[in-house]
Amino acid sequence: MTTATLECSSFVELVDLYVDGALDPSDAAEIEAHASVCPHCDGALARRLDTRGQLQALAGASACDAALLARLGGALDKQTRRRAVEDVPRYAAAAAVALLFVGVGGVGGAAMRWAAAGVSSVANAETAAMMTASIQDPLVDELVRWHLRQIPVEVTGPDSETVGEWFEGKVDFPVAPPDFDRSAHLLGGRLGHVEDADAAMLVYDAGGAKLSVIVFDPAGRQLPTAHTPDGREVPFFVARRSGYSIAVHQRGGIAYAFASELPDDRLEALVESALRHGLPGAAVPAH
């Protein structure tokens, strides 16, 4: 028979190990023997076992609902597809990409300039999954520079209405920070400028990567829209500069530039999400 020789202070030291099953059998027996003769310590042991039981019950208390599972499945599908594409052997040193431009309101001089400046002349409709072009326009450089500038925001997110209202009276166009369906969170905004015109600079956190949205008045500049090689018209174009991707969308006299070091397909998905939610001055494209 085990005798209760344990002091209460030793019991307190050992009881957690006992609950975890981490004591050897002789120590465990001492704990049990002490608890059987000491109501105070028995209570302490009971509280621990009760708490442990309640905590264990939490393990089965939450489940992913159908919407969440669909979202996760979609994200994994996308990654599966992307990696499958990456696994395809590359036959050419440079990926074949194609981008065709048309002017927004008639083929203006600016659009011609953009189109003529740097569109890859190699078109391989089979492998060109994205529309990318190395557009040699100073505007693209300026947008990348703004994206790279590490300057404090003047109004903080995440409430897009607050941030939008802050720009009222500061720029002469409405600013409604785009909604990216949780894929990117608004950190804040500040005033900036693009080619001497006022611009709203918005900064987002897109899964740890910085995403800049620069809203500006293109002031008569005709930005191009793009077609994919299979002829699908897309409401924005993507340009690359020094490892950064810039997507530009223009509608109703307001231009939106999205800049990030994210892969093109992720940036593209973000832009599509923003367009789906609608942007001021932008008609919602049919999908």
Add this chain to the structure above:
Amino acid sequence: MFGRKPRQSDLRRRFDSEAMVHADALFGAALRLTKSRRDAEDLLQDTLLKAFQHFDRYEPGTNCKAWLFRILTNTFINRYRKSQRERVFLLDDPDTKPLAERAVARELTDFDGPVGTDEESIARLFGDEIGAALQRVPVDFRVAVLLTDVYDFSYKEVAEMLEVPIGTVMSRLYRGRRLLRAQLAEYAVERGAVREIGADYNDQIAEDRAKTIDLAAYRAARA
């Protein structure tokens, strides 16, 4: 190392059968770590995408659940630490901090905020006192309690996940449990189950004041 790369579709099938079965458990843990459902969903998605990205390096037959929880806790802790740092940059001496540091500052995230949140009140409202109490336990201790008591990982597994010594896991765990019990005792007083802060709570305080137990030393002495 020059072995044939598995096809993505095969990897995906394996991932669905070996990893996705733990999605509910991971989501539950994400809910207890973050303070909102939205953050928990984001954390779960990031965890699964990271896991899938590295799934070709996961050894079949090893503990997939532990591997996934390791990714989940590290993703959470990194993000949490980052949000803490960013907040410090914003508040701390803006004139002498380099611009680059201040530019990434944001005011508050869901990870911050005082203990005792809306989520916690809502949890209590629906009778989830233990969940609400857990929300009030500081992050490091909460992670230890969550992994050990809720998800039943061993000290050793948790130590590997968090990349800390076993002794550290044990002291965090016991500290976390004490805080949790003290919180539960307070709830009991509030809802009148205990008329006043009485025996239970006083015991708790006495336990907290009991000499600090260095479990690593304790175990070493016993070994």
